[in-house]
């Protein structure tokens with residue numbers, strides 16, 4: 001026992017001396033820390049920061065299969081969102097089915113605790129963004145392998161900025177209308193060609209077009225963004241979309257050369273490739289270190305009634321004295337600096 005302790009002390013001393021000489025650039029990137037988390041922070045749901053710079057706790061997962069959805073690219077482990085968003089996806093899948101959309105193919109939502117991703121999106125960091133494929137769900141359950149390999153279908157006519165009329169259906173319009181009409185949904189990002197199609201063809205009430213925002217990409221999937229939920233004072237809101245349908249000059253700009261010109265000057269590194277924890281809200285350190293739920297299943301939503309239960313899973317921080325009693329001496333944690341609040 002005594003010898004063990006001596007070795008530990010030597011080990012600690014060595015570790016400290018390494019820390020003292022560690023160069024500044026050795027600080028890990030936030031994308032590696034958040035990308036390594038398999039389960040959410042099992043604390044109260046709370047969003048910290050902005051869509052492209054933040055994290056969240058209390059996340060729940062959308063199940064790989066639900067009555068009206070199938071989740072895609074399961075290996076990415078990006079089926080996690082704030083309970084309000086996951087509940088909204090479940091509701092959209094159910095209500096869109098009534099409109100004639102056979103079911104949602106759900107793409108990326110967020111990592112279990114959000115944060116920057118190892119690859120892909122700049123946003124999707126706070127559990128309030130979700131991608132839904134423009135490809136309707138097939139009437140059979142796809143295998144895990146198919147969900148990795150199947151490609152989404154672009155809605156555009158090849159080589160143009162315009163929707164292919166043979167691919168676009170009234171059901172595509174209906175699922176977007178249904179999503180845009182939810183009060184929590186703040187904007188839906190689509191390719192400018194899709195926005196134009198809607199501007200040209202939507203009849204009846206058109207106020208929902210305000211939430212349909214043109215953006216690069218997004219012709220294989222649409223991107224639902226909900227606003228900051230209650231109980232998240234640290235969530236940084238995005239400015240509301242400008243008033244009106246957005247079928248004006250701001251849309252015409254997308255059909256000029258300017259938005260598609262390659263950027264001038266030297267290529268800048270992507271934010272996620274330089275972002276350390278210092279760039280994120282301080283609360284994200286606590287999110288990273290918070291306890292995980294007992295299992296993924298405990299915080300997964302597979303149907304309409306599941307959200308409340310999945311959201312109620314909270315791991316209480318153990319009373320420090322009972323924690324010490326239950327640990328073997330070799331597991332007694334070393335004191336660490338007080339975490340940031």
Ligand SMILES: [Zn+2]
Pocket residue numbers: 121124129130131222223
């Ligand atoms: Zn997206």
